[in-house]
Amino acid sequence: MSPLTNTIVLAIAGLATQASASTIKVAVGKSGLTFAPDTVTASAGDVLEFHFYAKNHSVVMGDWTDACVPAKTGGFYSGFFPTAANTSNAEVFSVTINDTTPIAFYCSQNTGSHCKNGMVGVVNPSGENTLEAYQAKAKSVSSAESPATVFGGVVSAAPAASSTGTETGASSTASSTSSSSASASTKPNGAASLGVSSVTGMVAIVGAAALFVY
Numbered sequence: 664m665s666p667l668t669n670t671i672v673l674a675i676a677g678l679a680t681q682a683s684a685s686t687i688k689v690a691v692g693k694s695g696l697t698f699a700p701d702t703v704t705a706s707a708g709d710v711l712e713f714h715f716y717a718k719n720h721s722v723v724m725g726d727w728t729d730a731c732v733p734a735k736t737g738g739f740y741s742g743f744f745p746t747a748a749n750t751s752n753a754e755v756f757s758v759t760i761n762d763t764t765p766i767a768f769y770c771s772q773n774t775g776s777h778c779k780n781g782m783v784g785v786v787n788p789s790g791e792n793t794l795e796a797y798q799a800k801a802k803s804v805s806s807a808e809s810p811a812t813v814f815g816g817v818v819s820a821a822p823a824a825s826s827t828g829t830e831t832g833a834s835s836t837a838s839s840t841s842s843s844s845a846s847a848s849t850k851p852n853g854a855a856s857l858g859v860s861s862v863t864g865m866v867a868i869v870g871a872a873a874l875f876v877y
């Protein structure tokens with residue numbers, strides 16, 4: 664490639680990296696009564712993609728004050744995803760994050776008291792709104808509530824490569840190589856690293872730029 668082409672490619676890659684939204688995979692019940700990760704940092708436009716494991720879990724956006732109770736306004740509810748042992752469900756539930764307001768979520772399965780037993784997670788914890796605070800409140804709740812209907816997200820077929828990790832959703836025009844994910848690194852506090860995969864973005868954009876140039 665000529666130096667000019669290189670410059671163009673780098674410039675485009677830089678723009679794409681800035682503008683990209685991430686898809687953040689969350690494993691539901693893969694390892695006991697847990698969401699993994701259970702602490703997520705997300706930007707507006709990012710998508711939480713919930714992958715369900717055995718036996719039968721859900722995810723509900725919760726109210727910060729009343730643990731294991733749906734958010735008073737807005738939010739989301741996936742419904743239940745009964746899943747055979749050692750598999751992940753063929754479908755996922757995807758929720759778009761619209762802003763950085765702290766969000767609590769929980770599993771509403773009462774057989775086994777999942778919320779009470781700590782099956783909760785948080786997005787963008789801040790101030791008093793933390794995972795620990797929500798789990799502490801959940802401990803004294805006798806049963807979790809499920810909303811009447813699924814809402815606030817999209818149920819769809821699980822993407823082909825459904826390993827749990829963090830992927831960028833930057834490049835819809837990318838070739839199949841771009842779907843290989845940057846694996847999520849986990850910080851000591853359990854928060855998922857949301858660093859955008861510049862490697863993935865570069866590969867995709869280099870391909871696109873090459874098409875453009877030739």
Ligand SMILES: *[C@@H]1O[C@H](CO)[C@@H](O)[C@H](O)[C@H]1NC(C)=O
Pocket residue numbers: 719743745772773774
């Ligand atoms: C999954 O759990 C929900 C809520 O407890 C229940 O209504 C539903 O029957 C369960 N489904 C299966 C297949 O166990």
Ligand SMILES: *[C@@H]1O[C@H](CO)[C@@H](O)[C@H](O)[C@H]1NC(C)=O
Pocket residue numbers: 748749
């Ligand atoms: C699921 O995996 C566990 C651990 O690897 C194994 O002990 C168990 O037998 C498996 N269950 C089924 C239904 O395959």
Ligand SMILES: *[C@@H]1O[C@H](CO)[C@@H](O)[C@H](O)[C@H]1NC(C)=O
Pocket residue numbers: 737738739758759760761766814815816
């Ligand atoms: C984001 O907005 C969409 C569309 O209004 C809504 O369906 C979704 O529930 C919102 N996300 C959250 C986390 O509330």
Ligand SMILES: [Cu+2]
Pocket residue numbers: 692696719720721770771772777782
């Ligand atoms: Cu559960």
